[in-house]
Amino acid sequence: MATYIGTHGGKIQNYSSDPSNPVEGEVWYNSTSNAIKLNTGALSWATGGSLNTGRTGGAGGAGSTTSASMAFSGDPRPAVGIKTELYNGSNWTEVNDLNQIRSAGASAIHGTQTAALWFGGVDVPSGVSIKTETEKWNGTNWTEVNDLNQGRYYVSGAGTNTSALAFGGQNPTSTKLAQTEIWNGTNWTEVNDLATAKANMAGAGADSTSALAFGGKGPPAAVIATNEQWNGTNWTEVGDLNTARAFAGGSGIVTSALCFGGEVPPGETASAVTESWNGSAWTEVNDLITARNQTNGNGFSNSSAISFGGSPGSNTLTQIWGGGIKTIGTD
């Protein structure tokens, strides 16, 4: 009988859990699941458990992995605007509500199920009351903390609940904003502006010292493809998305990010297009199973992300980005 060492010249590495970043073609043995696994390299979207409360634009997300994610706020208000749910990899569970009904705010997308942040937005659907408020999640409850300096909605965010970034957005007259603010765990401080004022961007970034802001709505264009990178002091334009869009989902960090779905012309058509950022350029990869406008999501890299809610149709839909790892044998 042929053996792996006989045909490949090396033993299979033994791990208690799957390696976090295996290279394409890598084979290993998972001693916990007693399985031989192969990284095929092809990432794709799969269905996940449905949200208990359907939600669309302006919801927030956090989570360290796709099996430990968090969804909060969103439209339609008022019913959805305060709802919070946690995902365990299979099912969403409703937990304690936000204090304020609002949507179209932003979250620190590298928050976790035990430490999240939610800021800005608007309150009731029939009136434009722009929010400056910030709420912090400790794993059990939301607590109101210090406000943003610039109230805004359709704002974007990055970082964690101790080191976050708020950027862009719009004011009550729909004027697009370039302002950036840094959260140090206690207060917001205004820092240097985006190169171009815009709203409805997707974001990536692990903390307040590094972030990406991609897509969104202008002027000058209705939907835009530009991508700006934050280095802790200034924003610099880097490689554009291949598909201009607004209201897309975003995840990852400045060297490994994902952009998925969103709104594209004509009108407010939902897109299924997914693009992967490697630190210097965007590459189109496998589409969302179901095209989503105003989807929400999070994730820590371009190889792992979650998309939840959005429109049109069912706004309880969850899609998981990952895979690439196949079980090719078991004990």
Added chain:
Amino acid sequence: MTKTYQYCVAENWGKGFIDHGESSTITFASYPGNVWQVPAYNKHGNLWIAKVAGAVKTKTEAQAIVDAEVQAAQAAWDSLPDADKAPAIGNITRPADITLEE
């Protein structure tokens, strides 16, 4: 005329309904009314429909299901107060008609 797509009705039960392998090999599209579109004359698509116990529909039958769902959603949207339709903050637009492909 040769079909490009086939349709079925199947309820998305969540995790495992479409896995990463199926997502990589089949181009899916979903429509209101739990209508799913997969490539016609495709082994992977046929196996997936069998896995999810999908009720196969002709394009005409699938279109009728989609139309009924869209019309109900449009009626619900039309009955909203004007203030709740404000595009600047409502985040909700009137559902658009959908035309399925053969």
